[in-house]
Every structure is written in structure tokens, then in C-alpha cells.
Amino acid sequence: MARARSFDVTTLPGFAITAILAFVLLYAPIITLVFYSFNGGNSVNQWGGLSLKWYAIAAQNEAVQQAALRSLIIALWAAVIATAVATMAALGTTRRGKFKGQTFIYIVINQPLMVPEIVTAVALLIFFSSVKIATGYSGLGYLILAHSAFCVPFAYLPIKARVEGMDTSMETAAADLYATSWNTFRFITLPLLLPGIIAGAMLAFITSLDNVIITEFVKSAGQDTLPTYMLGQLRRAMTPEVNAISTALLALTVLILIIFYFVTKKRD
Amino acid sequence: MKTDHAIDACNVSKIYGAGARAVTALGDVSIGIKQGEFFTLLGPSGCGKTTLLRCIAGFETPTSGTILLFGRDITHTPPNQRPVNTVFQSYALFPHLSVAQNVGFGLKMQGKPAAEVAQEVERVLALVKLEDFADRLPQQLSGGQQQRVALARALAPKPEVLLLDEPLSALDLKLRKEMQSELKRLQTETGITFIFVTHDQEEALTMSDRIGVMSAGALMQVGPPREIYDHPVNRFVADFIGETNFLVGQVDGQGLRIGSGDVIAVPLNGQTGEVTLAVRPEQINIGPAGTGVAAKIIDMTYLGTDTHYTVALGDASTLVARVQSNSGASLSVGDSVGITFDAKAVQVLAS
Numbered sequence: 001m002a003r004a005r006s007f008d009v010t011t012l013p014g015f016a017i018t019a020i021l022a023f024v025l026l027y028a029p030i031i032t033l034v035f036y037s038f039n040g041g042n043s044v045n046q047w048g049g050l051s052l053k054w055y056a057i058a059a060q061n062e063a064v065q066q067a068a069l070r071s072l073i074i075a076l077w078a079a080v081i082a083t084a085v086a087t088m089a090a091l092g093t094t095r096r097g098k099f100k101g102q103t104f105i106y107i108v109i110n111q112p113l114m115v116p117e118i119v120t121a122v123a124l125l126i127f128f129s130s131v132k133i134a135t136g137y138s139g140l141g142y143l144i145l146a147h148s149a150f151c152v153p154f155a156y157l158p159i160k161a162r163v164e165g166m167d168t169s170m171e172t173a174a175a176d177l178y179a180t181s182w183n184t185f186r187f188i189t190l191p192l193l194l195p196g197i198i199a200g201a202m203l204a205f206i207t208s209l210d211n212v213i214i215t216e217f218v219k220s221a222g223q224d225t226l227p228t229y230m231l232g233q234l235r236r237a238m239t240p241e242v243n244a245i246s247t248a249l250l251a252l253t254v255l256i257l258i259i260f261y262f263v264t265k266k267r268d
Numbered sequence: 269m270k271t272d273h274a275i276d277a278c279n280v281s282k283i284y285g286a287g288a289r290a291v292t293a294l295g296d297v298s299i300g301i302k303q304g305e306f307f308t309l310l311g312p313s314g315c316g317k318t319t320l321l322r323c324i325a326g327f328e329t330p331t332s333g334t335i336l337l338f339g340r341d342i343t344h345t346p347p348n349q350r351p352v353n354t355v356f357q358s359y360a361l362f363p364h365l366s367v368a369q370n371v372g373f374g375l376k377m378q379g380k381p382a383a384e385v386a387q388e389v390e391r392v393l394a395l396v397k398l399e400d401f402a403d404r405l406p407q408q409l410s411g412g413q414q415q416r417v418a419l420a421r422a423l424a425p426k427p428e429v430l431l432l433d434e435p436l437s438a439l440d441l442k443l444r445k446e447m448q449s450e451l452k453r454l455q456t457e458t459g460i461t462f463i464f465v466t467h468d469q470e471e472a473l474t475m476s477d478r479i480g481v482m483s484a485g486a487l488m489q490v491g492p493p494r495e496i497y498d499h500p501v502n503r504f505v506a507d508f509i510g511e512t513n514f515l516v517g518q519v520d521g522q523g524l525r526i527g528s529g530d531v532i533a534v535p536l537n538g539q540t541g542e543v544t545l546a547v548r549p550e551q552i553n554i555g556p557a558g559t560g561v562a563a564k565i566i567d568m569t570y571l572g573t574d575t576h577y578t579v580a581l582g583d584a585s586t587l588v589a590r591v592q593s594n595s596g597a598s599l600s601v602g603d604s605v606g607i608t609f610d611a612k613a614v615q616v617l618a619s
């Protein structure tokens with residue numbers, strides 16, 4: 001029947017082997033890491049029996065507890081701030097037709113995706129150190145600000161997609177029915193954008209949670225987050241404690257991704 | 269100002285873009301719509317009817333001209349401050365709100381107390397016969413029901429003028445017929461001025477008190493359906509409303525010399541030179557050969573009550589005649605016949 005069959009990538013020579021190789025590369029290290037997190041021995045590559053020992057050790061480690069708490073605080077704040085900014089940016093860039101400098105604005109918003117992170121990290125280090133000297137403040141605020149900034153594009157993209165998929169006739173109808181701009185936003189635009197906003201917030205949260213480079217440069221002494229703490233540990237003796245923390249982070253991320261999937265799937 | 273007019277559009281123009289790429293959507297349109305009437309803006313797509321409606325609703329600001337609502341200038345009033353509501357072509361129901369919340373939205377935004385909103389919502393839902401669907405979400409309703417919700421939502425705040433932007437175009441034929449009489453009933457019951465936009469001439473003819481026919485951003489003719497149908501002012505209106513045959517000819521004495529050389533008697537009002545004759549299919553009588561203009565039947569279509577005959581004149585120009593199927597005439601393709609025109613009914617248009 002189908003005389004001209006459409007292009008099927010799976011029929012290309014070497015497709016299967018390439019796919020298998022890619023998956024092995026992606027997941028073999030992670031599976032090994034998770035596997036050794038349950039190691040009863042003291043090595044990250046020599047099996048010493050099944051045990052939850054290292055989870056217990058990590059959970060009782062005060063430095064880990066504090067780093068985890070710090071990570072969560074920063075990620076929550078960064079997600080909230082970045083999502084608020086991203087929502088406004090998404091509405092501003094898509095809800096007013098084409099305007100001059102649109103591409104420029106788009107690049108500015110998504111700059112953290114394009115500029116090498118190390119450059120941003122160094123820039124923030126220099127900038128914040130002069131602010132620190134000028135103000136004397138050295139709290140978590142710098143990390144929260146820095147994380148908020150690089151999380152914006154991650155929140156922006158899903159929200160923008162949602163705004164673009166939303167018919168402007170909803171807002172027109174609301175205006176026709178005596179709603180002020182604010183009420184239109186509150187009762188119509190915001191509820192309809194909510195799946196996109198939640199998705200954006202979760203992406204921003206995950207992005208903040210596993211950031212190393214910028215955090216490493218911006219943090220003051222004693223402001224380790226979970227990833228920078230782990231990096232510090234690796235410089236000393238490597239124990240399966242790092243595996244346990246990584247696995248816990250991985251579990252949290254997978255959980256958030258599952259929620260993300262269901263939230264975005266449920267649109268309309 | 270004339271207070272019996274719900275809407276007055278005075279010299280309204282709307283031009284999109286500027287310079288060489290400027291597009292005139294509306295060119296100097298003036299129209300008065302009376303209070304309590306069912307007024308239809310009729311025209312093909314792109315004729316500017318929706319633009320005019322959007323100017324009245326406040327979604328567009330005219331490039332020039334003014335729009336008055338009961339004598340008040342509302343040209344620059346934002347849509348949320350105009351006591352005018354719209355039924356959108358796509359319905360634009362809020363998908364996350366229940367039917368009752370959709371219908372009550374306007375009243376809530378006007379700051380009416382919750383009890384009053386609930387009471388009004390109940391009343392309006394009863395008006396459109398959707399009392400039992402108050403708690404449903406829009407996507408749980410059929411197209412016809414969504415249409416009623418859209419109507420109820422626009423009627424609930426008791427607007428001074430209701431605008432309807434091709435609201436029936438998404439419905440199937442049977443439902444459309446039902447909604448036509450439903451709309452007419454609602455209009456009579458509420459006494460609200462309806463401005464209805466459509467490209468469907470039949471819809472316009474059946475529902476309207478008056479029709480404004482638009483083409484290329486200009487108003488061609490305004491009048492009651494009968495007048496528009498019987499006395500179209502120009503070829504566009506005659507062509508757009510109903511079926512019409514056009515015959516171009518030269519005024520010759522008291523008649524019109526058409527392309528085939530025949531001279532037909534027509535009611536002339538001092539026209540001279542070249543004119544166009546508009547003849548409805550039902551205004552053509554087919555008689556035996558030798559009477560009137562000689563013609564030959566080249567095609568026929570049986571349509572139940574009526575039969576359409578396509579006849580060719582001497583110069584091969586063709587006309588369509590509609591004859592009642594039970595009139596007893598037995599005509600077939602190839603027959604030579606003579607056609608006559610109902611001289612009082614045909615319209616002579618300037619070419």
C-alpha cells in the first residue's frame with residue numbers, strides 16, 4: 001500500500017548500536033553510582049555487602065544536613081524569584097505582537113544558556129566581592145541572587161511555550177466583560193498559565209539545586225551547598241557517602257521530573 | 269444627539285500599517301443603529317464588518333472618526349468600561365471556570381455582590397435553557413451548548429448593545445437554524461440592541477430588522493431585508509444577496525438593447541448609455557418559442573420544489589431561471605423557448 005514509505009531513522013545502518021552505546025554512556029555511570037551507594041564497605045568501587053550504612057552516615061553528618069538545608073533554601077528562593085521574573089518576561093515578549101529589539105530582549109533573557117558559566121561565575125565573584133566590601137553583608141543573599149539570575153531562562157522557556165499556546169481571545173473576552181488588566185491577569189491569564197509556571201518553577205529549582213560552578217565562586221566561607229560540599233569531599237578521601245548523597249539528589253530530581261511530566265501533560 | 273440610536277458610527281476609518289503597505293480595513297463608514305433593533309452587518313470575509321464590530325466593542329481604535337453609544341462618545345473608552353458585550357466566533361469561554369462562573373464573570377468584575385451574581389446567573393441560564401449545566405466545565409458541553417453559554421455570559425451584565433461576531437458559523441446546519449430562531453427570541457425578550465456580523469446572506473435575511481451590506485471596507489446599502497433583496501443599489505449587493513443574473517445593455521428608447529440584439533422593456537429612471545440589468549431567477553418566465561427573447565435550454569437542475577433552467581440567449585450569454593417544479597411545463601435540455609422578464613421586478617443598476 002504505502003509505496004513511498006516515510007523516512008524512518010531506525011532503518012539506518014548502525015542505529016541500534018549507536019542508541020545502545022548512547023544509553024550505556026548515559027546510564028552506566030549513574031547505575032554504578034547508585035549501586036555503590038548501598039555498599040557496606042568503605043570503597044566506591046569495591047563491593048563490601050549490601051548496606052544502608054552510608055545513608056545513615058550522610059544523614060547524621062551535620063555538615064551534610066546544613067549543606068542540604070542551604071541548598072533547599074537557595075533553590076526555593078531562586079525558583080520563586082526566577083519564575084516571577086520569567087512569567088513577566090514571557091508575557092512581555094509574547095503578548096504584544098512584534099516589536100523592535102524583540103530578538104535582542106530574547107537573547108538578554110536567555111543569556112545564561114549561552115554565556116559560559118565560568119565567565120558568569122568570575123564576573124559575579126568580582127562584582128559581589130566589591131558589594132560585600134561596600135555593604136558588609138555576607139549572607140545567603142548573594143547565592144540566592146546569582147541562582148535566581150541563571151534560573152530565569154529555565155523557567156522562561158516552558159512559561160513562554162504556554163503563553164504562546166494560549167489564545168488571546170480569553171483576555172479579550174475578559175476585557176469585554178469589565179475586567180481590568182489586573183483582574184484579567186489574576187482570574188484568567190494566571191490560572192491558565194499555571195501548568196507552565198509550575199513546570200518552569202520546577203526546572204528552575206532543579207537547575208539551582210545542582211549548580212556547582214557559580215556557587216563555588218560566589219559562596220562565602222561556610223556556605224557550602226550539597227554539590228559544593230560533595231566536591232570538597234571528593235578532594236579528600238572518597239567514600240560511598242558521596243554516592244549516597246548523589247543518589248538522594250537523583251531521587252529528588254526524578255521525583256520532580258515525574259511531577260513535571262504530569263503537570264505539563266495535563267494541559268487542557 | 270439622536271437618542272433613539274444605540275450606536276452611531278461617524279466617518280469611522282481603520283487603516284492598518286502605514287505608507288505603501290497601509291491596508292484600509294474601514295474607509296469612512298457612517299451608520300446609525302437604532303435602539304432595540306436586530307441589525308446585521310453582512311459581507312464577504314475581509315469586507316471590514318468584523319473590524320467595525322471590534323471598533324464598537326473597543327478592541328480596535330478607529331484611525332479616525334467617532335463611535336457614539338446612545339450619544340456618548342466611546343471612541344477611546346477601553347473595552348472593560350463599555351456597557352457593550354460580545355459573543356465571539358470562537359466563543360472564548362474560560363476553560364478553567366464552570367458554566368456558572370463563566371456566565372457570572374462580567375457581573376463579578378462589575379463588583380456585584382455574590383448573592384446578586386448567583387441570582388442573575390440562574391436567571392440568564394434559564395433564559396438559554398442551560399439551568400442543569402451550571403457546574404459543568406465548557407469542554408464538557410456540546411458546540412451548541414457552548415454557544416448558549418457564550419450568549420448567556422454576554423447577556424448576563426445586561427449590556428446596552430450586544431455584539432455577535434459570526435457566532436453560528438461553527439454549528440452544523442440544523443443547530444444553526446435552531447439558534448437563529450433562539451437568537452431572535454432572546455432579542456425580542458431582552459429588548460437589547462443586537463449587532464450581528466455574518467457572511468451568510470440567508471442568516472441575515474431571516475433574522476434581521478435591518479441589514480448593512482459591506483464590501484471592501486465600505487457600506488454599500490442599509491435597509492430592511494426585503495428592500496435589500498428587492499432593490500439592491502448596485503451590482504455587488506444584487507450579486508451577494510440571493511442569486512442574480514446580470515445583463516449588460518445599452519439604453520435604447522424605452523427599452524434596453526442587450527448583447528443578443530433583443531430589446532427588453534425595463535423601468536428606466538432617466539438612465540442612459542450602458543447599464544446593468546439585475547434579474548432574479550424567479551423573475552424570468554419561460555414561455556413557448558416566439559414570445560419574448562429567443563433562448564435555448566442548455567441545462568436543468570431539479571431541486572425539489574423548484575427546477576433551475578440554464579438558458580442561452582442569441583449571443584451565447586446565459587441566464588438561470590427558477591420555475592416551480594409543479595407548474596406543469598415539460599421542458600427539456602435542447603428546447604427552444606422564449607423568455608420574458610417581470611418588468612416591474614427587474615432592477616436597472618448603473619454599470
